[in-house]
Amino acid sequence: MLSPIMLTPLVEAMQEATLVRWHVREGSRVEQGTPLADFSAAGRNLTLSAPEPGEVVVLRIAEGQMVPVGTLLAVLDRAPATHAGPPPPAPGKSLKVRRLIARKMQESWRSVPHFFVTVAVDMTDVIGLRKSLGVTINDFILAAVVRSLREHPWVNSLWLDGEAVEQSAINLAMAVATECGLYYPVLADCGGLGLRELSRRAAELAAKAHEGRLERKETAGGTFTVSNMGMLGVESFSAIITPPQAAVLAVGTIRGEVVVDDDGEPGIAPMLRLTLSADHRILDGADAAEFLGTLKIYLEAPITLETSGDRESC
Structure with a gap:
C-alpha cells in the first residue's frame, strides 16, 4: 500500500525548507524512525524521519531544492518486507519500475x-x-x-x-x-x-x-x-x-x-x-x-x- 511522505513543519512556524541531502535512495528499505533527509530551515539543520516502515518507491525532490510545507517529497510502499527464502511470484507490473x-x-x-x-x-x-x-x-x-x-x-x-x-x-x-x-x-x-x-x-x-x-x-x-x-x-x-x-x-x-x-x-x-x-x-x-x-x-x-x-x- 502506497503512503505519501509530505514536508511537515519541522519547527514552529516553518513555511518552507531546503533539502540538503537524502539519506535513502529509491528502492531503500526503511523502518519507522529511519532518517530520510536533512533540511535547512530558519537557520537550523533538521532531519525528516520515516513515519512507518516500508520501501522507498520514488524520490520527488532534488537536493538543493527549496520547497514549501505540504510538498510531496517521496512515496513509501508500506508492504511488509519479504521473509527469508525464495521470493514470491512478482505482481502487476512494479509501480517503482514504471515510475x-x-x-x-x-x-x-x-x-x-x-x-x-x-x-x-x-x-x-x-x-x-x-x-x-x-x-x-x-x-x-x-x-x-x-x-x-x-x-x-x-x-x-x-x-x-x-x-x-x-x-x-x-x-x-x-x-x-x-x-x-x-x-x-x-x-x-x-x-x-x-x-x-x-x-x-x-x-x-x-x-x-x-x-x-x-x-x-x-x-x-x-x-x-x-x-x-x-x-x-x-x-x-x-x-x-x-x-x-x-x-x-x-x-x-x-x-x-x-x-x-x-x-x-x-x-x-x-x-x-x-x-x-x-x-x-x-x-x-x-x-x-x-x-x-x-x-x-x-x-x-x-x-x-x-x-x-x-x-x-x-
Whole structure:
C-alpha cells in the first residue's frame, strides 16, 4: 500500500525548507524512525524521519531544492518486507519500475533531439541458419549490432558534459519485458564476442530479469540499446533513447512481403524493419544511414557472424 511522505513543519512556524541531502535512495528499505533527509530551515539543520516502515518507491525532490510545507517529497510502499527464502511470484507490473522508466523517458524526450531512420532487411538467411546453430533471431541482431558498432564507433558515444564522447567498450543494453516491468540488462564489454557467446550471455541476463535476480551492475553502463518487439507482432516502431546514449535500435517482427529481385522478378521474402532513433547532437542522417547499411549487410549475410574470428569467452 502506497503512503505519501509530505514536508511537515519541522519547527514552529516553518513555511518552507531546503533539502540538503537524502539519506535513502529509491528502492531503500526503511523502518519507522529511519532518517530520510536533512533540511535547512530558519537557520537550523533538521532531519525528516520515516513515519512507518516500508520501501522507498520514488524520490520527488532534488537536493538543493527549496520547497514549501505540504510538498510531496517521496512515496513509501508500506508492504511488509519479504521473509527469508525464495521470493514470491512478482505482481502487476512494479509501480517503482514504471515510475523510474516514466521519469527517464520523459527526461529523454524533452532534452534529446530525436530523429528516426528505418531500413528493411531480408532475413531469409538468418531464418535458415538459426535452427542449425541453436540461436535466436534476436541473437543474430545483437551480434550484427556489435559488429556494426565496431565499424561505426561514433554511434557508440555518450553525451557527457555538453559534448559527445566515443566509448572504447561496447556495453549493449537489451530491453527485456517482464511481469514487473521493463528492464535493460547490459552485455558488458561485448565488442570482441561472437554469436554463440553473445547468445549465451543474453539468455542468462534475460532469465535473471524475468526471475527478478538482476544485480545493479548488470543494468548499468549501457552505451547502446536494442529494443525488440517482434515477438509481440509489432511491424515497426520508434524507441526513445536512454540518455546519455547516442541511439537505440527498434526491432519489429518478420513478415512476408513482395519483393523484386535483380532480374525484376517478384517474389515473397521474410522482411524485417529496423528503426534507429538517434540523438541529433551526436549523429547526423548520414551517420545513421551508414550504420544501418552495415547492419543490413551483416544480417543479409549472417554466416559472417558465425564464422568470425572473434574471441569467445568461456
